[in-house]
Amino acid sequence: MSAKEGQQHPIAIYLWIWLLLFVFSTFSYGVDYFHLQGLLRWSLILLFMFLKAGFIVAIFMHMQWERLALKLAILVPPLCLLILIGLMAVEGDYTFLTRSESFTKPETPTAPAHGTSSAH
Amino acid sequence: MAVETATSVVHPAGVTPGLPGVATDFASDKQAFVVPWGKAMMWIFLLSDTFIFSCFLTGYMHVRISTTVPWPNPSEVFALTIAGKSIPLILIAIMTFILISSSGTMAMAVNMGYARRRGKTAALMLMTAGFGATFVGMQAFEWTKLIVDEGVRPWSNPMGAEQFGAAFFMITGFHGMHVSAGVIYLVIVAMKVWRGDYDRKGNYEIVEIAGLYWHFVDLVWVFIFAFFYLW
Numbered sequence: 113m114s115a116k117e118g119q120q121h122p123i124a125i126y127l128w129i130w131l132l133l134f135v136f137s138t139f140s141y142g143v144d145y146f147h148l149q150g151l152l153r154w155s156l157i158l159l160f161m162f163l164k165a166g167f168i169v170a171i172f173m174h175m176q177w178e179r180l181a182l183k184l185a186i187l188v189p190p191l192c193l194l195i196l197i198g199l200m201a202v203e204g205d206y207t208f209l210t211r212s213e214s215f216t217k218p219e220t221p222t223a224p225a226h227g228t229s230s231a232h
Numbered sequence: 233m234a235v236e237t238a239t240s241v242v243h244p245a246g247v248t249p250g251l252p253g254v255a256t257d258f259a260s261d262k263q264a265f266v267v268p269w270g271k272a273m274m275w276i277f278l279l280s281d282t283f284i285f286s287c288f289l290t291g292y293m294h295v296r297i298s299t300t301v302p303w304p305n306p307s308e309v310f311a312l313t314i315a316g317k318s319i320p321l322i323l324i325a326i327m328t329f330i331l332i333s334s335s336g337t338m339a340m341a342v343n344m345g346y347a348r349r350r351g352k353t354a355a356l357m358l359m360t361a362g363f364g365a366t367f368v369g370m371q372a373f374e375w376t377k378l379i380v381d382e383g384v385r386p387w388s389n390p391m392g393a394e395q396f397g398a399a400f401f402m403i404t405g406f407h408g409m410h411v412s413a414g415v416i417y418l419v420i421v422a423m424k425v426w427r428g429d430y431d432r433k434g435n436y437e438i439v440e441i442a443g444l445y446w447h448f449v450d451l452v453w454v455f456i457f458a459f460f461y462l463w
Contacts, residue, residue, distance in 0.1 A: 119346070133336075185275075197290050197293065201294075204293065205298075215300065
């Protein structure tokens, strides 16, 4: 491979990944079509999403054949997004509780002044 | 001694001091990654784009968690009535398959490029751009249906939480913009391939770099499809 220029791989591998992506997409559409709910729905959505994303990055974008330095430089920094997502989930829950507490009870004296728009 | 050090910074032999030194240091031929510089730069650009889309999706997560009004059900909002039967999310599913197919043709184009098959490379890239343009067209249809027929606005909608419109237009709009820019980019590179620019230059790296961008657009759609349409 190193003797050849750039990223050259058998064409069959692209066709297989293409087919796989179709299959995974059909499955994830099936999750919605058959109205799966709850934990099963969310875990299946995430599973198919990560499989698709993984194959696109690894094969179509050739990441699997790159050197470790490039892999780390590109794939490690996005991990800090997990902190953002975690913080925002906690913050969102807090905001939800605050809104439920303050804006959705009509008997609260200050509710009409602030709460009319967000409580619909 | 103290007086001396202020003026006599020790330079290794052969390097330029002062401001011109800054320029030569930054411009000097040092390579961190053993790939063409254009490819490294594209990857770094895509990394920054990852953060942009992640911020949008995280913002969407936050407003969806924090609203006390029920979130509109995307499965129903994006249903289409075909032959008298309402099929959930069908347009979005077709758009997903189109974008995946465009990624497939793009991967083949990169392969053909490195095999020095000029005509096939250009044709496959134009096919990719065609799929991309179809995707944007269907998105325009989807937006029109939502805005005109269903009255969805960034600040309100008849189905539920107001934040739905803002998140939807922001996220899919930004993605659609990326697809549109990608179509233009692909057409330009395909023309250059067709003209034989890269045969003369002796390498087809540009096709692979354009491919990276295009696959990234597909990658972002995978996440939007999962989090916005299916969740």
